[in-house]
Each structure stands twice: as C-alpha cells, then as structure tokens.
Amino acid sequence: MTDEQLVDMHRFLAEYHRMLARKAVLDVVQQYHTDLAQRLADEAALIPRRAAIAQRLHEGEQRIRDEEE
Secondary structure, three states: OOHHHHHHHHHHHHHHHHHHHHHOOOHHHHHHHHHHHHHHHHHHHHHHHHHHHHHHHHHHHHHHHHHHO
16 A cells, blocks of 8 residues: 555545544544544654654665665
8 A cells, every 4th residue: 555545544544533523423423533533644744754753763674774784
C-alpha cells in the first residue's frame, strides 16, 4: 500500500466516522465517533511526514554502511 493510499484510507474512515457521529442518538456514541474521526484525520495528515522521516533515516543508515565498507 502506498503512502497516498494509506492517507486516502484514513481520510475515508474519518469521513465515515463523522457520518456515524451525525447519525448517533446517544451523546456518548456521537462523541466516540467524533473523536475517532479526528484521530484518523490527524493520522492521515502525519503519514507523509513520517514517511519522509523514515526515508531520511534509511538513507542515513545506508550512507553509514557504505562508508564502513
């Protein structure tokens, strides 16, 4: 799964839980879905940044290995 697909999936799930929150009758259920939707949206926003950090770490480790050889 690509980073873009992962972001899209998190956004889709966030929208789905927002819809469930709007339809919820009980306040506790509405709050649960609202909170979950926000966490999924926040995670979607962080995926590209985390992927870039992981890539830089991987490149740094590779550079160290190449220098040791």
